[in-house]
Amino acid sequence: MRVLIVDDELPARTRLRELMNRLADYECCGEAGTGAEALRLAEKLNPDLVLLDIQMPGLSGLETASQLAEREQPPAVIFTTAHSDYALEAFDTHAIAYLLKPVRLERLEQALADAGRINRAQLNRLATEQATDGNRGHIRARIGQHLDLIPLADVFYFQADQKYVTVRHRHGETLIEEALKTLEQELGPRVMRIHRNALAVAVHIAGLEKAGDGSAVLVFHEIPDRLEVSRRHLPAVRQFLKEV
Numbered sequence: 001m002r003v004l005i006v007d008d009e010l011p012a013r014t015r016l017r018e019l020m021n022r023l024a025d026y027e028c029c030g031e032a033g034t035g036a037e038a039l040r041l042a043e044k045l046n047p048d049l050v051l052l053d054i055q056m057p058g059l060s061g062l063e064t065a066s067q068l069a070e071r072e073q074p075p076a077v078i079f080t081t082a083h084s085d086y087a088l089e090a091f092d093t094h095a096i097a098y099l100l101k102p103v104r105l106e107r108l109e110q111a112l113a114d115a116g117r118i119n120r121a122q123l124n125r126l127a128t129e130q131a132t133d134g135n136r137g138h139i140r141a142r143i144g145q146h147l148d149l150i151p152l153a154d155v156f157y158f159q160a161d162q163k164y165v166t167v168r169h170r171h172g173e174t175l176i177e178e179a180l181k182t183l184e185q186e187l188g189p190r191v192m193r194i195h196r197n198a199l200a201v202a203v204h205i206a207g208l209e210k211a212g213d214g215s216a217v218l219v220f221h222e223i224p225d226r227l228e229v230s231r232r233h234l235p236a237v238r239q240f241l242k243e244v
Contacts, residue, residue: 001112002029004047006038006064007080008056012101016051016080019105026112035059039067047075049112051099054081078111113151139167139183141174150174152190156204156220157227158183160197168225194218194237195230207241 003026007013010033017028029045032038036059038050050068054061065077082101099107138149154170160180167174180199184191191199206219208229216234217226229237 001026001048002045003027003112004030004032004038004041004045004050004075006032006035006050006056006061007053008033009053012053012080016103016108019103019108022105023109023112035061035064035067038064042068042071042075046073049076049078051078051080054079139176139178141167141176148174152187152201153203155201156223156225157201158191158199159227168223170222192233192237192240194233195228198227200227202240205237205241205244208237 003020005013005016005020005028007016013031013033017031020026020028029047030041032041033056035056038052039059041047042050050065052061052065056064059067061079061081065079068074068077078099080099080101080103099111137152139152139155141148141150150167150169156168156170158180159166159168163177164175165178165180165183167176180197184193184199187199190202192202192205194200200218200220204220204222206221208216209219209226211217211226211228216229216237218229218237219226
């Protein structure tokens, strides 16, 4: 994810850049000290997300965010400020998050992870990455009028029900329209077929248990969910568990 840092104070920009350097999958594509400079850089760099200070000389962060929102492919915005009374107004301008200075690494990481609003440019880059390295890292899901990316690392399993597939992940459940067969082909050994209607993400498989009716069920790390393993796929699951 390409991130533009906007703050009129150099130490604040430096801190955000240094924190971002400690996080994977995020790139600081530019820095700006004013709202006007931020708008120029956004036009030039087309960032996916803007870390935007609220109080700046000239254009305020709120005014800058309003102009960014008018772009054909607007970036997501995370406001940063030392004054918490700006929070509600910031959210009204459709910010995805609000960070109070001094920004802490764990709060920044969570805010970046929650930046689910994505644009066409991001999807194109994602498609290019998949075509070049075959290492798909996200699941695309439409939430209302927006497309969200769910990190595969957060997904426990996929379960089909008629035309939809439920993605069970760390933050709950999300419906997608992608077929299990397509997911199985694209994700390869990172998922395991356990039933005609279910795929489990391999790294989250904890083991097998016997249900009351004698059938085998799959158990996961971190979550209490249990999924039935069909007799057809049980030998492969047992072999996998022997090898890990």
